[in-house]
Amino acid sequence: MSVRLKLTLSYAGFLMLAGALLLAAVWVFLLRYVPEAIYTRGGIRTLKLDLVHAFFPKAAAVLAFLLMFGLLGGWILAGRMLAPLTRITNATRQAANGSLSHRIQLEGRKDEFRELADAFDTMLARLEAHVAEQQRFAANASHELRTPLAITQTLLDVARNDLDRDTGELVDRLHFVNTRAIHLTEALLLLSRADQRSFTREHVDLSLVAEEATETLLPLAEKRGLTIETSGDFAPTIGSHALLLQVTTNLVHNAIVHNLAEHGTVWVTTSVHPRTVVLAVENTGEKLSPQLVSTIVEPFQRGTGRIRDGHLGVGLGLAIVKSITLAHGGTLTLTPRRDGGLCVTVQLPAAPPQIGR
CATH class of the missing domain: 1.10.287.130 (Signal transduction histidine kinase, dimerisation/phosphotransfer (DHp) domain)
Structure with missing residues (x-):
């Protein structure tokens, strides 16, 4: 049976039950105040028997009316109640067929269906x-x-x-x-x-990760005549050491490659807050517009003016950083520096204190 039919039968059954209980209460009330028999000139007359003959046909008619009324009214009420569910079902079918642009946009008061x-x-x-x-x-x-x-x-x-x-x-x-x-x-x-997000989670210190990435890319920075400055305190978080190292390496690599031709600087800092830890990578460089900064996180998007050499990359560095950051429950923020260059901030949830630390 359909849900609408089940609801209809439930409404009708409840209405029949309520009617039967009401008629039973009326019958008990009548039996209490009507004597069993009375004496008339024609003899003894049994009132209760007369009451049965008069009451039960009327009660049966009332129950039949309640049954028909309950079925009809229940069918209408169930249809109106399930109408939003029908719209949701139709939208689900359209989505299953590939139409993802359709929206239900259900009107009315805010209830469970809404x-x-x-x-x-x-x-x-x-x-x-x-x-x-x-x-x-x-x-x-x-x-x-x-x-x-x-x-x-x-x-x-x-x-x-x-x-x-x-x-x-x-x-x-x-x-x-x-x-x-x-x-x-x-x-x-x-x-x-x-x-x-298929990776093993462990306690990771972002400050140590930053030092490891900086030491790896230090020869590239020295080759380009750049200076890398690192600072920060113990910054514990929960995640994959390898993936967070990839985040830091990508950011530092981008800061080195997209820097000034000479005498440029890269700043790598970590900080800890009550509920979050922050990794910030800043670099000098050309002035960037906010419009350009808002697009370079997308996959295969490359900023203008990049040097075409062996360290160009494949256009996925910041996209990987964004994806890994989101997988760790963090946020990625890119801000153009006033004097030129870029400031990238990765904010991650702080790890709970370890026992014995």
Whole structure:
């Protein structure tokens, strides 16, 4: 049976029960005040028997009326009550068929159905945005992967058609293109891992992670004539050491690569607050507009004026940082510096105090 039919039978049954109880109360009341018999000129007359003959047919008619009225009224009331559920079901079917732009937008007072419809609309909006983001990401990833493959194909065609060509230069170029494709693939896998949040959580000190990333990238900074300054206190959080190290390494690497041509500076600081810990990476550089800063976190988005060298990256550095930060329950903030450059702040939940610390 459908829910509407079940509700209809429930309404009718309850109405019949209430009517039967009311008639039973009336019958008990009549029996209390009506004598069993009276004496008349014609003899003894049994009043209770007369009462039975008069009452029960009328009671049966009333119960029959209540049954019909309960079925009809219950069917109408159940239909009106389940109408919002029907709209939600239709919207669910449309979403299952791929139409994520449809919204229920249920009117009326705020009851359980209204809350369910609003929650469903919110879920559809987030799902539509997520699907659109995934489609853009897939298109960009396909484009980025197609480029090194196309270059490799061109180089191989040139080598096949020109057998007298020096293969040393060709091998070097193929090695460079292949290395870039490998880095892009590894970045895509890392981004997927962060999005799935499939990692082991442990106590991590952001200050130690910052020192480790800084020491790793110090030769690159010295090669470019940059200075890295690190400072901060013990900043404990819960998460993956490897992923948080990747966050810090990406931020410091970006700060080094997108800096001044000479005499630039990178500041790496950590701080602790009552409920959060903060990692901040600042760098000198060209002045950036807020519009540009708001877009460079997206996958494969690269700022203007970047130096085309071996440290360019694959356009996923900040996207990976954002994904890992969100997977750890944190927030990522990018702010252009007044004198040029960028300030990136990663805010994560602070770890609870450890026993014995």
